[in-house]
Amino acid sequence: MTEETHPLAQSLNQELDANGSALLRMLSEKGKKAYFPSRGILGQSAEAKDSAINATIGTAFEEDGSPLCLECLEDLVKIPSTAYLYTPSYGLPGLRETWREMIVCKNPSLAGKCFSMPVVTNALTHGLSVASYLFVDPGDRIILPDLFWDNYELLFEAAYGGTLTTFPMFDNGHFNVAGLDRLLQSPGERKLVVLNFPNNPTGYTATEDDAIAIRAALLKAAESGKRVVTILDDAYFGLVYEPEVSRESLFTDLADLHPNLLAVKLDGPTKEDYVWGFRVGFITFGAKGANAAQYKALEAKSAGIVRGSISNVSSIGQHLLQKAYRQTEYADQKKAKYEILRRRYTRIKEILAGHPEYSASFEPMPFNSGYFMCVKPKGADPEAVRKLLLAKHNTGVIVLSGLIRLAFSSVPLEKLDTLFSNLHNAIRELQKA
Template identity: 30%
Template structure:
C-alpha cells in the first residue's frame, strides 16, 4: 500500500505559501545567471555591502575561540545590553536587557512573537497591504488573519475607525509596521499615538515591526508606538534587526523586545528551535548597533535619490497611480486603471498577469500585489543601482505605453 502524496506532509506546512518576494528574486537571479539582462525590482535588501568596520569586527570574532562554542540562547549579554542602549538612543525609551531576545533574523522574531501570543481561534488585525510573511506566521500559530485594507487614496494607512470596525471579542493582536513593507508608508506621530491608545483601551496586543526605522524621507519621521503610548509597553512586542539599516540581510540577526513573560516563552521556544544565533554574526551586530549612524545616513541618501527618480518615472506611465513612499525602499503603485485592458494580445486581469508580462516581455522583475493582499498593485524596490533603476523603469515605460 502506498501513501497518498496529500498525506505525506502535514496539513500545517502544506498550507504555507512560498515567499512571493523570494520567488520573484530567485527567478530574476536565475535568468541573470543564464545571461539574460534582467533588472530586478523584487529584492527587499540593500544593494550596498556591509560597512567595512562591521566586517572587520566579524573577522576578529572568527579568530576568538570563545565564538566557536554555544552561548546563551537568549543572545550574548553584551549584545542585549547594546540593543537596550540603542533603543534608548533611537526610540527614546528605556528597555531592560533581560527583555531582549536575539533571534536568527527578523523573520524568526516575527514567528516567535505570534507563537508566544496567539492561540487557535485568536484573531490578528493585519493592515493591508502587508509583508508576505505575516499571514503565514499567524496561521502557523493557529490564529486567524483579519485584513484591514487601506488603498492608494489613503496612502495605504489604516485608521482607528477601520480597526475598531474589524475588532471582535476574538481580537488578540494588531500587527503594526511603520515604515511599511511593502508600501513605504509612514504613520505620523499623531496617527501612531491614536492607534496605540486604541489598542491600550481595548486590551489589544501590538506587534510592531520597526526594521525600517532609520529609512525615512522628506518630513516623515519614525515614531515608536511605545514612546507615543508608554503604558502600552506591557502589551507590545517590538521586532527589529540589523538587516535593512546596516545592509546585513545575510548575517541573520534580529531581536524581540517585550514583557518578561512573553520573552521568557519565546526564549524557551528558541532554545529548542535554534539555540543561539551565530556568535560571529552577533559580534558583527554588536559593532553595528553600538556605532554611529554615519554609514546608515550615507545609504539613506542614495535610497532617497533613487526613490525620487523611481516615483517621477512611474508617474509618467498612464494607468499607474503612484503615492509618494516616505519610508523603507519600496514604491507601491496601483495599476487598477489598467485592469481589463490588453497588452500585446493579453488581457490584464490582475497584477500577477501584468507582472508576468513585464518579466517575459522586457525582462524586468516586479512583485505583484497578490503577494501582499489584494490584486491591483505592484511592488518595486529601489534598492538597486541608479543606472539599473533607470534602465528597468524605461523598459517598463516603453512596454506599458502599448496598453490599450
C-alpha cells in the first residue's frame, strides 16, 4: 500500500486483512486502491432520498415526480418507468438477491455455504475485467489451459499487463490436471488461475473425476502456503450434456476449500438465458473463513470499479431479467432451449460415430457441453481449410489455436450433416492438393 491509497480503500483493506486473512494479500496493487465512493455524490444522494425536495441526483423527473421518459420509447418496451433510472453501481438489489438464490438452486451443494452477494457487471467480459483490476498486476502470470477464449489476451494481457501461462488442456482425452498442478507448484507465493467450463472453444467441461482432481491440485497449492485466486468463467453454465460431467460449478467446491484460496465466479444470463445483447453479468466471491464484512469489502471494491468504469449497468436489461426470473414459464422455456442445443450435440455424436471415414480428415477434440466443439484437421492447414470452406462450400467456421471451432449453437439440426461432410471434403481436397 502507498500513501495515495484513499482512506475508504484503507478501511476496506483493513477489513480484508483482519483475523489473519490472506484476502488483502491476494489483491493487485490497483485492487488494493479500489474502493466504493460511499461518501461522494452517491452517499449524499442516499442521505437525501426521503427529503421533500431532493435536488441531489442527475436523473430527471416529471412534474408529478414520476421518471421523465420519452413516450416513443415507452411504447417499445413495456417496463415500469423506474427502469429508465440508474441502478446502483452494485446492481439492482432484487436481481442480485434473485441471482444469488438461483446460484444456490443450480448448485445445491452450495446450500449453507458462505459466499458474497453477486455484484452486477456489464456481462461477463466486464466481470473478467473487474476481476483483473482486483487481482492482476503487470507481470503477473495467469495460469490457464492452452485452449481459451481469445478475448483473455486483450483482458488479462493487453489491458492489465499479465502474462497468460498455459498448460496443454488435454491429456489422453481428459482435462490435464497434472499440467495445472505443475504450474501451481512453480515458484511464486501468489497464483492466479482461470478455469472456464463449459469451455470456449472446445465445449469441454470437467467431469466429476476431473473436478475432484482439480480441487485437490488447488488445495495442495493453498495448503503449501500459496495464495491462490481462482477465477471461474462460468459463461456457459448449465449447458452440459453427458451424465459423467459435473452439473455444478467448481465454485461449490472452492468457495470454502481453504483460507488461502479465493474463488471468483463470473457468470450471467448472456449465454445461459440467451440474452447476449443485454449486457448483464455477475461477480461473486467465496473463500473459506471469509466473514460477512470481508465479503462486503470485496463487493464494495467491485462496485467501486464498476462506478469508475461504466458507472452502472444497463437498467433495462436488469429489470427485464428480474421480471423474467419471476415468470412461471421461465424454467420450462429455458429447458426447451437447452433441449435444442442438446439435440444438436447428440446429432454431432451420431454423425461422428456414423462416419468412420471422417477420421482420415480430422480428429474431434473432447467435448461434452456448451455451444462449441473443435476438430484438429489432419494433413491440412486449418486456415486453408477455413478459406476453402468459405470459398467453395459456403460454410463459415472459426480457426483458433490450430483448431477449427464449430459453433453448433448457431447451426440448425438439419444442416449438421452437411457441415461435417463439407468439412471432410474440404480437408480431403487440401490433402490431395
